[in-house]
Amino acid sequence: MKPKxxxxxxxxxxxxxxxxxxxxxxxxxxxxxxxxxxxxxSGAAPEKGLITAxxxxxxxxxxxxxxxxxxxxxxxxxxxxxxxxxxxxxxGLVLATLMAGVIMLVAGLLRAGNLVAFVPEPVINGFTxxxxxxxxxxxxxxxxxxxxxxxxxxFVPKVAALWAARETVSFATLGIGLATMIxxxxxxxxxxxxxxxxxxxxxxxxxxxxxxFPVDTIYSRFGNLPGTLPFPKLPEISxxxxxxxxxxxxxxxxxxxxxxxxSAMVADRMIGGHHRSNGEVLAQGFANIGSALFGGLPxxxxxxxxxxxxxxxxxxxxxxxxxxxxILLVMLLAxxxxxxxxxxxxxGLLLLTAWNMxxxxxxxxxxxxxxxxxxxxxxxxxxxVFTDLTVAIGVGVLVGLIRRLWNRRVSDNxxxxxxxxxxx
Numbered sequence: 001m002k003p004k005x006x007x008x009x010x011x012x013x014x015x016x017x018x019x020x021x022x023x024x025x026x027x028x029x030x031x032x033x034x035x036x037x038x039x040x041x042s043g044a045a046p047e048k049g050l051i052t053a054x055x056x057x058x059x060x061x062x063x064x065x066x067x068x069x070x071x072x073x074x075x076x077x078x079x080x081x082x083x084x085x086x087x088x089x090x091x092g093l094v095l096a097t098l099m100a101g102v103i104m105l106v107a108g109l110l111r112a113g114n115l116v117a118f119v120p121e122p123v124i125n126g127f128t129x130x131x132x133x134x135x136x137x138x139x140x141x142x143x144x145x146x147x148x149x150x151x152x153x154x155f156v157p158k159v160a161a162l163w164a165a166r167e168t169v170s171f172a173t174l175g176i177g178l179a180t181m182i183x184x185x186x187x188x189x190x191x192x193x194x195x196x197x198x199x200x201x202x203x204x205x206x207x208x209x210x211x212x213f214p215v216d217t218i219y220s221r222f223g224n225l226p227g228t229l230p231f232p233k234l235p236e237i238s239x240x241x242x243x244x245x246x247x248x249x250x251x252x253x254x255x256x257x258x259x260x261x262x263s264a265m266v267a268d269r270m271i272g273g274h275h276r277s278n279g280e281v282l283a284q285g286f287a288n289i290g291s292a293l294f295g296g297l298p299x300x301x302x303x304x305x306x307x308x309x310x311x312x313x314x315x316x317x318x319x320x321x322x323x324x325x326x327i328l329l330v331m332l333l334a335x336x337x338x339x340x341x342x343x344x345x346x347x348g349l350l351l352l353t354a355w356n357m358x359x360x361x362x363x364x365x366x367x368x369x370x371x372x373x374x375x376x377x378x379x380x381x382x383x384x385v386f387t388d389l390t391v392a393i394g395v396g397v398l399v400g401l402i403r404r405l406w407n408r409r410v411s412d413n414x415x416x417x418x419x420x421x422x423x424x
Contacts, residue, residue, distance in 0.1 A: 004317055005061070005318070008318075016315060016318075021318075023312035023313045023314030024322025025323075026309075027070055027309045029195030030197045030305055031305050032330060033341065033346065034073075034353065035050050035052065035072055036341065036346065037049070037346040037349050038074065038075060039297060042085070044085065046338070047335075048297050049073050051229065051295060053323075053324065054229065055290045055291050055294050055296055055324075056072055056288065056296060057323055059286050060283050060284065061321050063283040063286050064283035064320075065278070066263075067275075067315060068273075068316075070309050070319075070320050071300060071320065073298070074302045075135055075350065075357055076128070076255060076259055076357070077256075078131070079131055080248070080298070081093060083248075091235050095241060095245055096248040097297070098234075098235065099245060099249035100252035100256065101253075101287070103250065108279070113279075120400030120404070122369070122373045123376060126377040129359075130385045132355070132358040133354075134385060137155065139350045141162065142347035145168075145170025145216070146162065146166075148168075173213075173343075174344070176204050176207070176208055176213065176342050176344045179207075180344070181348040183200035183203060184348070185352070193311065197349060201345045201349055202341075204342060205340050205341045205345055216344075217340055218346075225331075227331060227332055228331075247390055251390050256284045257281050259301060260281070260283075260284050263301035267306050267307070270307065271310055287300075304356065309323070380396035
C-alpha cells in the first residue's frame with residue numbers, strides 16, 4: 001500500500017517534471033470553475049469547492065495508489081452533500097465527511113478496496129445516470145434565470161416549481177448559459193489540450209461584466225471570496241450526532257471509494273499502468289479527513305480531471321500536487337476575480353458535466369444487455385431520482401447480490417443434472 005509517489009520519484013527526471021508541471025497547471029484551470037460550481041450546486045459557499053480541491057487534491061496525489069489521479073469535489077457528491085446540508089446543516093456535513101474518512105481508512109487497512117469489484121456494473125451505471133438527472137435539474141433555475149423563492153429538494157416538487165416559474169425566464173441569463181455551453185463544446189473539439197472550461201466561463205463572464213447584463217454572479221449572490229485557507233478545526237462531536245450522521249457517512253465513503261477506484265481504472269487504461277486499490281482507498285480516507293478539518297466538501301478521484309491530466313502529459317502524482325498548489329495560488333492572489341464568474345455560465349458548465357457523467361455513448365450498449373441487467377439499472381436509476389441515494393445503493397447492491405447467488409445456484413443445478421460424460 002506504498003503511495004505511488006514514492007515509486008515514481010525513484011526514477012524521476014527533469015523531463016517528467018516539466019510534463020507534470022504543465023499538466024498540473026492545465027488541470028487546475030479545468031478544476032477551478034468546476035470546484036466552485038460543484039460547491040454552489042451542493043448548497044455550500046463557493047470557496048468550499050476550492051478548499052476541497054486544494055486539501056483533498058493534494059492528499060490524494062501525495063498518498064494515493066494511482067500515478068495520475070486528480071482529486072477534489074465531484075458532481076456525484078452534489079446530491080449527497082445537498083441533502084446532508086439541508087437536513088443537518090453544514091457542520092453536519094463536515095462531521096459526516098470526517099466520519100467517512102475514518103471509515104475509508106479502516107476499509108483500506110482491511111484491504112477492502114478489492115470489494116468494489118463485486119458491486120454490479122448496472123448499479124453503478126443506473127446510480128450515475130440518476131445523479132446526472134438530478135444535477136441537470138438543479139441547474140435549470142440558474143440557466144434560465146428563473147425567479148423563485150426557493151427550489152424544493154425533492155425531484156417531483158422541484159420540477160413542478162420550475163415549471164410554475166417558467167414565465168420568469170431571463171433571456172439575457174439563458175443566452176449567457178447557452179453561449180458558455182457552446183463555447184465549451186467548441187473549444188473541447190478545436191483545442192482538446194486547452195483548458196476550455198475556464199476560457200469559456202471566463203469569456204462569457206467578461207461579457208456580463210462589460211455589458212452590465214442583469215445576470216447573477218458569484219459576487220452578487222455570495223459576496224467576496226476569502227483569499228486564504230481557514231485554520232483547521234474539529235466539528236462538534238457527540239454520540240447522538242455520530243449515530244445520526246452514520247448513514248450519510250457510509251454513503252459518502254462508499255461513493256468516494258467507488259468513484260476513485262473507477263477513475264483509477266480509467267487512468268490505468270490510458271497510461272498502461274496499474275493502481276494500488278487499497279492504497280487509493282487509504283488516500284481517500286486521509287483526503288476526506290483533511291478536507292473536513294479545513295471545512296471542505298467530500299473529496300474523491302475525478303474521472304474527467306484525471307483524464308485531462310493524462311492528455312496534458314501528467315505521468316506522476318507530482319502533477320496532482322502542482323494542480324492543488326496552483327488552485328491555492330489562485331485563491332491567495334486572485335480570489336476577487338472569481339467573484340465575476342456568472343451563475344448561468346457555471347450552470348451551463350454543470351449541465352455539460354451531468355451529460356458527460358451519464359455517458360450517452362454507452363446507452364445503446366445498456367439496451368443490448370440482459371433483461372436482468374436492464375431491470376437492475378432502471379431500478380437503481382429510479383430509486384436514485386425519486387427516493388434517496390442510501391436506498392438506491394442499498395437496494396441495488398442487495399438485488400445484484402441476490403441475482404448473482406441465484407445465477408450461481410441455477411448454474412450449479414444445471415451442472416449436477418448433466419450426464420457424467422457431459423460435465424467437462
